[in-house]
Amino acid sequence: MKIAVDAMGGDYAPAEIIKGVELARDAYSDVEFLVYGQEEQVKPLIQNDSRITLVPAAEVIAMEDEPVRAIRRKKQSSIVLAANAVKDGEADAFFSAGNSGAVLAAGLLIVGRIKGIARPGLTTTLPVLRKPDQSSFVMLDVGANADTKPFNVVQYAVMGQYYAQSIMHVKQPRIGLLNNGTEADKGDMAHQAIYQALDSIDSINFIGNVESRELLNGAADVVVTDGFTGNATLKAIEGTALSMLKLIKGEIMSGGLGGKIGASMLKPVFKNVQSAMDYSQYGGAVLLGLKAPVVKTHGSSKAPTVKNTIGQIRELIETKSADQLVSYFADHTDEMAALKESLK
Amino acid sequence: MTRAEIFDKIADIIADRFETDRDQINEQLNFKKDLDADSIDFVEFVLELEDTFNAEISDEDAEKLMTVGEVVDYIVAHQTEDK
Known part of the structure; x- marks a missing residue:
């Protein structure tokens, strides 16, 4: 290759x-x-x-x-x-x-x-913390499109499923829609419509809405959202992690000798935290x-x-993975056309 | 290439790219209003035109192209000698 x-x-x-x-x-x-x-x-x-x-x-x-x-x-x-x-x-x-x-x-x-994919989605892998059977999840779109239509988000679910199967080796990835609550009727009209559309696709394992605070706890294997929200969410996660580290470091430095001794004893722990949060180990963002x-x-x-x-x-x-998407969208043209029509 | 040949080629591209019935494509068709094309769709279309007709379409010119007929006129006026 x-x-x-x-x-x-x-x-x-x-x-x-x-x-x-x-x-x-x-x-x-x-x-x-x-x-x-x-x-x-x-x-x-x-x-x-x-x-x-x-x-x-x-x-x-x-x-x-x-x-x-x-x-x-x-x-x-x-x-x-x-x-x-x-x-x-x-x-x-x-x-x-x-x-x-x-x-x-x-x-x-x-x-x-x-052919058949309306918009590509930028897909990133993020860590899941302290969950024995899951170490990461994928999220898309994290910013390829600023103006995403509901139909695009529905297609992201299929794209994300194949990606998670390829990279995370999960057979039936759990797909969640990023929303402001977990119940089916949560969110604005666009999110309610996306929920219904995702729920109607037999070939994906849609588990419903997920909230941003549960993402790093492994609420889903694949999280789909529009490019604007996805980008804002990604930056909030990155920013919060960095700010927390800054806060801890600041408290240690101003904590006198005791703080410094305690911190030196906890050095291996901090190392583990750092490596768990280091998402560069997952590679780059893929334009799926x-x-x-x-x-x-x-x-x-x-x-x-x-x-x-x-x-x-x-x-x-x-x-x-790209060939798999080509055949999926070639085989599901009628279903996609119907979904697109229903989401207009 | 004659105007009719250029129209035919452009109509083929539009039918494929915008998933539109080939027979419904006429010179009055408006990209935004009739084909629901957004800015990304249109840039992709302009790039395919450049490849197909070996033409260079500036961003300023591309912005002025609203209908199929305007695109055909543009290509007729800008086609290179060897084509």
Whole structure:
């Protein structure tokens, strides 16, 4: 299998991207890499070019570039060339840590949607804490679309189901709708309609509404929501975790000698907490619903995260997750048309 | 390519992309009002036009294209010599 890598995107690119690619190359003997970037910068960084082909890309899409315009105009950029390689069948998946909007636009506009899927959804894996039989859950859409229609959310449930089966190896993932209460009649009219539609789909295991406070407790395996709410929820989770750590650290530092001694004794505990909350171990966010995996990892990613994300992409390619979605939506065109009509 | 040939090609793309009956497509059809196209649908459509007709459609020009007829006129006026 071949993965097209944008070497130029991310805060530590291209050095950490190339380091991560080499780590992944050493870990996964069945993966080849097409690495897109500026030759004079990238070439000296490659220690060993076994299974790594450097494809020169003259342009770079910067973090501040307007995404759609950049995709349409910077045809020689690493993002556009890498996405084109996937479109043309030269590579099986596309990886970047660069400009999120441009990566999403390249996925949508170059790699393209699976027929029957109205909008792709950005999907992320988050930890579940202290639950013996579940260590993570997936949530989508976490921000690919600012204006999501109810029908889009219904399709996310099917997409999320296949993703959870591929990555989390859950046979019948429990699918929950993010809402402001668990009862069926909770939420605004759009959420009530989405609930009814999800409840009518036989091929998914819909368990009803879930509340945001229960997400990290493992309320569902797959949480579906609109892109606006999903993005706000994701940032609230991240922000709360960081603020809690800051609070604890601040209290220890101002707690005098006793506080510091206590904290040093609890060091292993803090380490465990940190590793449980470290979601970089789950790789990047996947733009689900496209003809091939398009995966965006955090801009601040370093080599180990790049390697983990490539492991995740490898699994997506191996389990043929995109092909499964293609056949599902090809086989369910009438059901989807009826659902779309009912949600208008 | 003649105007009629261009219309036919564009109508094929629209029928496929917007899941519309091919016979219902006429020059007066409005992307927003009749085909329920949002901005993403329209950018995807413009990119497919660029690929199909080897044309470059600027964002400013694309914003002015409201109907199927306007798109056909645009492609007729901007088609490259070798096509």
